[in-house]
Amino acid sequence: MLRRVLPLLVFLALAALLAAGILLSRNPDREALPSTLIGRPAPAFALPVLTETGTPSNAQLIRNSDLAGRPYVLNVWGSWCVNCREEHPVIAALARSGAVKVVGYDYHEEGPEDAQRWLAQFGNPYAAIAFDPEGRSALDWGIYGAPETYFVDAKGIVRWKHVGPLTEAIVANELMPLVAKSGAVK
C-alpha cells in the first residue's frame, strides 16, 4: 500500500514547500526588509574595492562614510546573475546621464576574475564597486539576491529600494523623482 501512496506523499511534501515559497515571496520579511531600512541611515560597511584589474584587498576599502555628503545609487549585482545583464544598459544609461552617482555592490562572487570579465565585456558603469563575495555586509543591507538597487540621499538615509532588474520606466517614474527631490548632482 505504501508503495502506491508514496508518490502522493512526496508530492504533498513538495506542494507544502512550494506553498512556503509563495508565503515567503510575500512574507513581510522579504518585502519589509527594505521598508525597515527606508528612512534610516544606510548600514555601515567597509569592503574591499573591486577594480577592473588586480585583486581586491583590505588595503583599499570603501566605506559608507566615503560616500557620505552626496546622494548615491547602490546597485547590487553579480557576474552570475542573468538579470543583471539585462538591467546593465539601464544602469549604464543612469550613470552616463550624470544625474546621480552610481556605486556597484558585487555580491556573492566566486572570485574577482569572474566579475572583472563581466565588467570587461559589458562595461563598467560604476563610480566605485564594493566587493562582497561572501555577503559580509549584505545581511545589514537586507540584500537577498541580485539585482537590487538602493537610493541613499546626501544625509546617508536610505530612501528607496528596488528588487529585481531596473527598467527605464522604474528609473524614470520611481528613482528620478527621488533623485530630483534630493537635489542630487554627481
Next chain:
Amino acid sequence: MLPEIGQLALILALLLAGLQALLPLVGAQRGSEPWMRVARPAAYAQALFVACAFAILVRAFVTHDFSVAYVARNSNSLLPLVYRIAAVWGAHEGSLLLWIGILALWTAAVARFSRALPLPVIARVLGVMGLVSFGFLLFTLLTSDPFARLLPMPSEGADLNPLLQDPGLAMHPPILYSGYVGTTVAFAFAIAALLDGKVDARWVRWSRPWTNVAWALLTTGIALGSWWAYYVLGWGGWWFWDPVENASFMPWLAGTALIHSQAVTEKRGSFRGWTLLLAIAAFSLSLLGTFLVRSGVITSVHAFAADPARGVFILVFLGIVIGGSLLLYALRAPRDDDGAPFAAASRETLILANNLLLTTACAMVLAGTLFPLFADALKLGRYSVGPPYFSLMFGLLMAPLLLLVPFGPLTRWQREQPSVPLKLLVPWLGVALLGGALALVALPGAWWKPAAGITIGFWLLAGTARFVRRRFALAGQRFTAEMAGMSLAHTGLAVFFFGVLLTESLGVQKDVAVMPGHSVEAAGYEFRFDGVERIQGPNYVADHGSISVTRNGAHVADLHPEKRQYLAGGQVMTNTAIDPGLRRDLYVALGEPIDANGGWALRVYVKPWVRCIWLGALMMALGGLVTAFDRRFRRPAEAR
C-alpha cells in the same frame, strides 16, 4: 474592438474546454454514449476559438496596436515583422496563450488520429486534456490577460527585449512548448487507463507514438534554447544549470525514462504501475516548470514576471491536477505489477537500471533547483546551488548509464546468457578504453575529459553499430523503424557526449585588448582586429567590428561581431560572430571600447566539436520521431 473579441474567444474556449472535460468524463463513467461523443466536436471547437484569439493577438502586434498593454510592453513600431510575430510569445501573457494554443493543437490531433480507439478511451483522454486546458485558460483570463487595454494609448511601444530579437528565440518557445505540452497526451492516456480500471498494455501502445513525438520536440526545443544561449549571451557556454533550464530538463529526464519504460510495458507487460507513474511525473514536471518560472518562487532572485497571485493559482492548479492524479494512482494502480517474469540478466533489468538512473538524475536536478527555497523556508540561510553540484552529480549518474546503453539492445527480453552480449561488446569496450588512453597520452595537459569523451563516444557508437550489424546478420529478422529510431538516438547520445567533453576540455578562451591591425593567437588561429565602424540597423545602431581569421597564413573567415544599441529602450546587446564548423567554432564577441584610438576589448573563443552537442541532440530527437512512425503503432488497436 478586436482585442475584446479575442478575450471573448478565450472565454468561449474556456467554456468549451469545461464542456470537453465534464461531459465525456462523466459520460465514460456512466456509459452514456451521447455524452462521450461530445469530446471530439468540443475539442475541435475549442481549438478554433483559441486559434481565433491567437490570431487576434498576432494581428495586434503586426498592426502596432499599442492600446493593448501587452503589445505596448513588448513591441515597437521599428521592430521588424518577424520579431513582431515572435514577440507574441516574448513575455508571460503571450507565451501562456501560445501554450494553450499548442495544447489545443495536440488535443485536435489526438481527436483526429485516434479514430480506431474505443469511445470511452478517447472520451476520457480528451476529457483529461480538456481539464488541463480549462485550468490554463482560467489562469490566463484571471491573472494574465493578454488583451488588457492600456489607456490612454501610448504612441510608441517599449520594444521587445533585444535578447529575444533573434531567429533562434523566435523558434525556441513554440518547439519547446510543443514538447512540454505533448507530455499531456501520455498523461491523459495514463489517467484514462486509471479511470477505466483496466491498466493493461493497451493504453501504452496507444500513447507511445505521442510520447515519442513529444519527447522529440522537447529535445529539439531544449537544444535550440541551448544554441541560442551559446551565441546570444556571448559567454560561449551552452548550458548554465539555471532554474529555467532545469525546468525544461526535468520533464526531459522523466520523459526519457518514460519512453523506455513504455517499451517494456507495451511488449512485456512489466512495469505497469511504474510507467503510469512516469507518465504522470513527466507531465507534472512540465507543470512544475511552468510554476517555478512564472510564480516568482524560485526566480524571486532573478525576478521574472514575479507575481504571487499567479503563484497561488498555479499551485492550487498543480495540487488539483497532480494531487488528484496521484490519489487516483494510489487507489487504482495495478496491485499485481508484474507482467511476464524476467531473470536478473535480461533487457528488463537493464531498462530498469536506465529508469532508476534517469529518475535519480531528475530528482537530483529537482533537489538542486528547490534547495535554495527549502533552506530559505527552514531559515537555514540563503544558498545558491550552482553548476559544480549539478555537473558532478549528473556526471556520476550518467557514467553507469552510458556504460550500460550498448548492452540494452543486445540483451534479450526475459532471460539472457550474460556471456552473449558480453562477448559481442567487450572487445569494443577495450578498443574504446584504448582510444581514451591514447588521448590521455596525446593531450597531456587536458587531463581526463577528452579521454572520457573519446571513450564514451566510441563505445556508444561501436556498441550501437554492433547491434545494427547483428540485426542484419540474423536472417529473417525485420529491422523496424523502432530499432532504427533507437539506434539513431543512441548514436546521437555518442555524438552529444563526445562534443560536451571535448568542448569543455579543449576550448580556448582569450580576453584581450586590441588596437586595429593587431592580432590575437588562439589554438593555432590568428585573429586580426581590423577596427570598428558605426552602422545603422532597422531599430538599432551598432558598432560593427571586423576580424579576419587566418591559420598558417591561409584565410579562414571574416567575422563581424556587433555591439548594438537599441533605439527604443537604449539597451545594449552584444552580437557575437561565429564561424561554425563541425570540428570547431571560431567565436568572437566585442567588449567595450578601451580608448579613443579605436582599441577594443575583444573576447575570442575556439570551441572544438561544440556543434556535436546540438547535432547529437537533434539525432536523439530524430530517433524519437522515427520510432513514433513504427508500423506496430498503426495496426488496428485490438489486433495483436
